[in-house]
Amino acid sequence: MYIAYDKIAQTLALFIPAKYRETLREFGIKLKVFFNVRYVNKNKKNALKVIQNKAKHKKLNVAFHVYDETKWKCQSIYDLMEQSDDFVPHIFVTKNCAPKDNFNYQKPSELKKVYEFFKQNNMRVSYAYDFENDKFIPFEKMEPKPDIIIYQHPWYVETSQGPVVCSKFALTCYVPYFVATSISPIEYYLRFHQYIEIHFVLNDLIKDYYSQNMENKGANLKVVGHPMLDYFYLNRNHTFEQKDYIIYAPHWSVDLDNNLAWGTFLWNGLFILDYAKSHPEYNWVFKPHPCLANYLVKSKHMTTAQVKDYWNEWAKIGQVCETGNYLEMFMQSKAMITDCGSFETEYFLTKKPLIHLQSKNAVPFNPSVQKIVENYYNVSDIEQLQQVLDTVLVAGNDYKKEERVAALKKYGYENNFAAQNILESIKNVLERE
Numbered sequence: 001m002y003i004a005y006d007k008i009a010q011t012l013a014l015f016i017p018a019k020y021r022e023t024l025r026e027f028g029i030k031l032k033v034f035f036n037v038r039y040v041n042k043n044k045k046n047a048l049k050v051i052q053n054k055a056k057h058k059k060l061n062v063a064f065h066v067y068d069e070t071k072w073k074c075q076s077i078y079d080l081m082e083q084s085d086d087f088v089p090h091i092f093v094t095k096n097c098a099p100k101d102n103f104n105y106q107k108p109s110e111l112k113k114v115y116e117f118f119k120q121n122n123m124r125v126s127y128a129y130d131f132e133n134d135k136f137i138p139f140e141k142m143e144p145k146p147d148i149i150i151y152q153h154p155w156y157v158e159t160s161q162g163p164v165v166c167s168k169f170a171l172t173c174y175v176p177y178f179v180a181t182s183i184s185p186i187e188y189y190l191r192f193h194q195y196i197e198i199h200f201v202l203n204d205l206i207k208d209y210y211s212q213n214m215e216n217k218g219a220n221l222k223v224v225g226h227p228m229l230d231y232f233y234l235n236r237n238h239t240f241e242q243k244d245y246i247i248y249a250p251h252w253s254v255d256l257d258n259n260l261a262w263g264t265f266l267w268n269g270l271f272i273l274d275y276a277k278s279h280p281e282y283n284w285v286f287k288p289h290p291c292l293a294n295y296l297v298k299s300k301h302m303t304t305a306q307v308k309d310y311w312n313e314w315a316k317i318g319q320v321c322e323t324g325n326y327l328e329m330f331m332q333s334k335a336m337i338t339d340c341g342s343f344e345t346e347y348f349l350t351k352k353p354l355i356h357l358q359s360k361n362a363v364p365f366n367p368s369v370q371k372i373v374e375n376y377y378n379v380s381d382i383e384q385l386q387q388v389l390d391t392v393l394v395a396g397n398d399y400k401k402e403e404r405v406a407a408l409k410k411y412g413y414e415n416n417f418a419a420q421n422i423l424e425s426i427k428n429v430l431e432r433e
Helices: 007-015 018-057 075-081 108-120 191-195 204-215 227-234 265-277 292-298 304-315 327-332 340-348 367-373 382-394 401-411 418-430
Strands: 059-067 087-093 125-127 148-151 171-174 197-199 221-223 245-249 281-284 333-338 354-357 377-379
Touching: 007 018, 018 059, 018 148, 018 171, 018 191, 059 125, 075 087, 075 227, 075 418, 087 108, 108 125, 171 191, 171 418, 197 418, 204 221, 204 367, 227 327, 227 340, 227 418, 245 327, 265 304, 265 382, 281 304, 292 304, 327 333, 327 340, 333 340, 333 382, 340 354, 340 367, 340 382, 340 401, 354 382, 367 401, 377 382
Parallel strands: 059 087, 059 148, 087 125, 148 171, 171 197, 197 221, 245 281, 245 333, 333 354, 354 377
Antiparallel strands: none
């Protein structure tokens, strides 16, 4: 029988002195997580036996849990599974369950765009959301019922589609939609992370850091690389047409009311737009984080009209890129200007200059990204930004290039095929006695 310890604690807290309420609520959450972990661990053994028996006779159905196509980072895994004799990959398009007052709130109608993205790419895609009745379809009732589920988001996953419930019948895996960047617990210490059977991570530096801080000491972590970086591995011998794009990619976390505070848009957004207007000789691309527009409005930094006007100004002088397919653009670019964490690693593989916009209140990077950022042009105010833009872009003096290339070879990012490593990891679990 399921007991909602967190809700019970919230109710009881209403009847005790205020100074004890938060402690009781936290205790209720911890109790809930404790029993959920026990439930998941109990399910794992039985579910694995069923999946192992099926694997002897049939291909296993793999479901990718997706609610945002702009954050789709598992294409190399899907493609490799499509070629495999062991797996049949499926995209299950669902809605996130963020409440209406949250900047991540997603209207059901937005799922059609997500669905069409995969359909147009000739991928095996199904809705896991019932539009007619406005409700989620439990993964256990999906056709086909998945044997393996790969999640990309650790938050806003609806219960009947989440790892606790799905542990009854599926092997649950997690491939973050972002390349691990910060030391924030949101990357490794949410309830979600404790319920997942295999949590795939980029490298040993990240695994070691997470393990020190996780409740399970990293027992479910597996080092494989990141499938987003497979693009560079698979295209390592390809010659890209150079279009000299200069990409401005601001993060959404522009104030202290969040867990990262990386965003610097408030002090440089207008300046960079004006700089782009004064340098029409370049091909400018505005690539905002998918959450930036909503966050600016919800946090009252800008009005809806102001956001629309700003986006339109970029469209007049260049491109506004809000899709998940951007790595070819990276390879065709001249430089990037960003404060967005994942891009610090992704763009590193292009060997091109990155101007890192620093926030004074930012959560520190993890050890892996710290080593990368040392080879970038780091700026924290308009004066520094102006100087670097004039030196690196206008004068063409990329004086840190040799350092970046040497660091790239040193850390071995180019010689890793994460998708292959992930498939082998899953097979190893399936072969366990």
